[in-house]
Amino acid sequence: MTTFTGLIGKKPLLSYVDPFPGLLGTDKRCGPCPRCGGSGEFGPRCVYNGRCFQCHGSGNWNYNVSTHRRWARQEAYQRDYAEEIAAKQHELREAEIAHAQLVNDWL
Numbered sequence: 001m002t003t004f005t006g007l008i009g010k011k012p013l014l015s016y017v018d019p020f021p022g023l024l025g026t027d028k029r030c031g032p033c034p035r036c037g038g039s040g041e042f043g044p045r046c047v048y049n050g051r052c053f054q055c056h057g058s059g060n061w062n063y064n065v066s067t068h069r070r071w072a073r074q075e076a077y078q079r080d081y082a083e084e085i086a087a088k089q090h091e092l093r094e095a096e097i098a099h100a101q102l103v104n105d106w107l
C-alpha cells in the first residue's frame with residue numbers, strides 16, 4: 001500500500017494511481033515549468049519579449065517520473081483525507097489564537 005506523510009501523519013493512500021506505470025523513477029516526463037507555472041510567460045514584455053527564461057516560452061519542463069509520483073501521492077493524500085486535514089488545520093489555528101491570547105495577557 002502506498003503511503004504519504006503529511007499534516008495528519010503517515011496514511012495509506014486510497015485513491016493513488018501511478019501516473020506513469022512501468023516507467024523508472026529516473027525517467028523524464030514533461031510537467032509545468034517551475035518558474036512560470038506552465039504559462040510560458042514571466043516578467044515584463046521588454047525583457048526577452050515576456051518569455052520565461054527557464055522554458056523559453058514553452059511552459060514545459062522535464063521532471064523525473066519520481067517527482068510526478070510524489071505530486072500524485074500528495075494530491076491523493078489531500079483528496080483522501082480532506083476532512084481530517086481541514087480539522088487539523090482548524091485545530092492548529094485555534095491553538096495559535098489561544099497562544100497569542102496567552103502572550104497578550106501576559107504582556
Ligand SMILES: [Zn+2]
Pocket residue numbers: 033034035036037038039040041052053054055056057058059060
Ligand atoms: Zn517557464
